[in-house]
Amino acid sequence: MRPVQFAFEETQLDEIAKAEGRIAIFVPQEGNLDQGSRRINRMTRGAVERLREDKGADAANGTLITLAFPTGLAAEAVDVVILPRRCSIEEARKAGAALGKARGNAALTVLAGTHPKAAQIAFGIAMRDYGFDDHKTADAEEDARAVRMMVSKPADVEAAAAPLLAVADGAFFTRDLVNEPANVLTTTEFADRLVALQEIGLEVEVLEEDQLKELGMGALLSVGEGSESPSKVVVMQWNGGDKAAPPLALVGKGVVFDTGGISLKPAAGMEDMTMDMGGAGVVAGTMKALALRKAKANVVGLVGLVENMPSGRATRPGDVVTSMKGDTIEVINTDAEGRLVLCDVMHYAQDRFKPAGMIDLATLTGAIIIxxxxxxxGVFSNDDMLCNAFLKAADAEGEGAWRMPLGKGYAKQLKSRIADVKNVGGRPAGSITAAEFLQRFVQEGTPWIHLDIAGVASVKSETALAPAGATGWGVSALSRLVADNFEV
Incomplete structure (x- = not known):
């Protein structure tokens, strides 16, 4: 679904009494109310002050308390949010998210006045105002998608909010992709949705199986051998920076469904493997966000799209496949397929684009969730500067990320008796040995980060800025990384 649309307007207190749906105001735990809150307080005969006296002292910043069916107003509810003018970006976003969650399908008028974090509040509303109901047949209620945001300087707030809302749009694209069932989001459908991004300025090309065979992507192709869906690689380019500047490369694992192949997964919980293309989803959402906000940087996104199915053609445990790099790989477990996809796409990305840095994303291991x-x-890297820049960006955006170790001792677990390397190293340090496998395909001199997002791409319970299901984790952090470190 598309993010909510905002109308940033000059504060018009005379219109508040006629506003329908819900009205939102922001009040500190103590001290003076702003102009809009004072007006609402008078219209509701002091209800705002009484509510603050009753519940404000014990409420945390961002807490929302609803006055239902307030007297003196046409609105069905007034949402009173405890939020001082001096608040953090995180608190402002969470306050907005509380409004996005509470509003349902109702129209929303937000009285932000002169609040310095109005743009961040808008971002929070946009990020939380999400639902995935594309496959529900019940009649949908009429949805008043637009949010009126009354502020003292609407042009300034709109300008500050624009790049944030572009990121929200990208995160929604990621969420929609990750939430889609596999019978809808086939490799072909996924590629088609990415091709459609040409409409916003991305250059997009699709490499089909015959081209992948010519390139020698034997590792990637081995994963999709058992499926009727053709394997593909999609390349998305955004060239908003200096023409001579090498791009940042983002590489995503796009396993649209993972049965485990011949190393079949248990039936219980297998339905969740529709999210095994989460890395490719984040790359796609980030590229969309960069294009929408006209990022002044060169970034290329590459995703390997496959389906891992068992059949008479499927790769078997014990098979040996040859990667594009030329390394032979003994496939010990066909359920460790994501690294086989990534290694070929990473090699191709480096050979073709000579990137300034490379970041791969994948729902790679259950071990990282443990x-x-x-x-x-999980964050793994061969370059402290790039890694620290990403960790700083992730922290600023409130997206959890933790650096994990690498080392030759872990790489020893991947030694094969019959090939150059095997695709798994046993249960100990499973997420680390997976990263070590990928590091084998990083060319000397390429700063690299591997992000294992298995635990954060889709969750069973809601987060601060997203309902249960796909989170869109990573789009905000990667967009900020680009803005802070790669834009001219």
């Missing part, structure tokens, strides 16, 4: 749960993605 280690970090659903709070943080």
């Amino acid at each position: 280690g970090l749960g659903h709070e943080n993605a």
Whole structure:
């Protein structure tokens, strides 16, 4: 679905009494109310002050308290949000998210006045105002998607909010992709949705199976052998920077469904494997965000799209496949397929684009969930400068990320008796050995980060800025990384 649309307007207090749906105001735990809140307080005969006296002292910043069916107003509710003028970006976004969650399908008028974090509040509203109901047959209620945001300087707030709302749009694109069932989001449908991004200025090309065979992508192609869906690689380019500047390369694992192949997964929970293309989803959403906000940087996004299915043609445990790099790989477990997809796309990205840095994203291992749960993605890197820049961006955007170790001792677990390397190194340090496998395909001199997002791409319970399901984790952090480190 598309993010909510905002109308930024000059504050018009005389219109408040006629506003329908819900009205939102922001009040501190103590101290003076702003102009809009004072007007609402008078119209509701002091209800705002009484509510603050009753509940404000014990409320955290961002807490929303609803006055239902207020007297003196046409609105069905007034949402009173505890939020001082001096608040953090995180608090402002969470306050907005509380409004996005509470509003349902109702029209919303936000009285932000002169609040310095009005743009961040708008971002929070946009990020939380999401639902994936494309496959529900019940009649949908009429949805008043637009949000009126009354502020003292609407042009300034709109300008500050524009790049944030572009990021929200990209995150929604990621969420929609990750939430889609696999019978809808086939490799072909996925590629078609990415091709459609040409409409916003991205250059998009699709490499089909015959081209992948010519390139020697034997590792990637081995994953899709058992499926009727053709394997593909999609390349998206955004050239908003200096023509001579090498791009940042983003590489995503796009396994549209993962049965485990011949190493079949247990039936319980297999339905969640529709999200195994989460890395490709984040790359796609980030590229959309960069294009929408006209980022002054060169970035290329590459995604490997496959389906891992068992059949008479499927790759078997014990098979040996040859990567584009030329390394032979003993496939010990066909359920460790994501690294086979990534290694070929990473090699292609470096050979063709000679990137200034490369970041791959994948729902790669269950081991990272055991280690970090659903709070943080695992971060592995060969370059402290790039890694620290990403961690700083992720922290600023409130997207959990934690650096994990690499080392030759872990790489020893991948030694094969019959090939150059095997695709798994056993249960100990499973997420680290997966990263070590990928590092084998990083060319000397290429700054690289591997993000294992298995625990954060899709979750069972809501987060601060997203309902249960796909989170869109990574779009905000990567967009900020580009803005802070790669834009001219």
